[in-house]
Amino acid sequence: MKVRYIRVSTLTQNIERQLAKEYKDEILYIDKISGAVPFLFRPEGKKLFSEIPGKKINYLSISSIDRLGRNTLDILETIKKLHSLNVCLKVDNLGLESLMNGKENPTFKLIVSVLANVSEMERDTMLERQKEGIALAKAKGVYKGREKNTVESAEQFLAKYSTVIKHLKKDSPIPLADIAKLAECSKNTVIKVKKKLEEIEKIEASSSS
Structure with a gap:
């Protein structure tokens, strides 16, 4: 099929x-x-x-x-x-x-x-431009961010940390502190991403059993 x-x-x-x-x-x-x-x-x-x-x-x-x-x-x-x-x-x-x-x-x-690497580079460039745009908007006092009392889904959260996910999913993952440095985020963020991934995996395992 x-x-x-x-x-x-x-x-x-x-x-x-x-x-x-x-x-x-x-x-x-x-x-x-x-x-x-x-x-x-x-x-x-x-x-x-x-x-x-x-x-x-x-x-x-x-x-x-x-x-x-x-x-x-x-x-x-x-x-x-x-x-x-x-x-x-x-x-x-x-x-x-x-x-x-x-x-x-x-x-x-x-x-x-080769194309997979290009695709990842394109996303990294897009995120970098997004960060620059947010920084500029904040400097002008026009950035509002996510509205109050709204809940970010697990998918939306994980989508922001593809580099963290990439390193966590490696066969031989490096220390969380090193992942944080490579992804330019805090160690607590790496821990949160790891927990989110584990939660999703548990849900998938329970639904398939």
């Missing part, structure tokens, strides 16, 4: 650009969430992986590699997990498939690794 994964960052963004002409033969999974949120923490991303065995999904299409995310490690881990389930990934704008005759396509692996 063939499926298509679509992601836009906000509720108001249009998904038409990500629909290929042949999409009518595909089941659609559509997330409206930041690319900084790990793939398996997204509602439709999680649903997609849970349905791969039952629906015998073996082919997943995306319009471009940044639809999987804006974090190099998470993108590569997502592809690795797809391959472990014998799912071939097709990236439309590259015209490449991740598997050839059931084996990993080396050309795809090389190009995607």
Whole structure:
């Protein structure tokens, strides 16, 4: 079975650009969430992986590699997990498939690794410009920030700390204090991110049992 994964960052963004002409033969999974949120923490991303065995999904299409995310490690881990389930990934704008005759396509692996890094750099640049804009707005006295009495969702919180998540998810994670330095945040923030990730993992484990 063939499926298509679509992601836009906000509720108001249009998904038409990500629909290929042949999409009518595909089941659609559509997330409206930041690319900084790990793939398996997204509602439709999680649903997609849970349905791969039952629906015998073996082919997943995306319009471009940044639809999987804006974090190099998470993108590569997502592809690795797809391959472990014998799912071939097709990236439309590259015209490449991740598997050839059931084996990993080396050309795809090389190009995607480069593009994943570019995608992460683009997000880092965007965040840096956002910080500069906030600093300028504060200096002018026009920055209001998040409205009082509003609650930030776990996804919104985690979306702000992709660098922290990247280091926490490594096979051999470094000390929390070092992660804080690399991510330019406090150690308490790293601890909070770690707890949020653990809470989500517990919820996922209990729901699947």
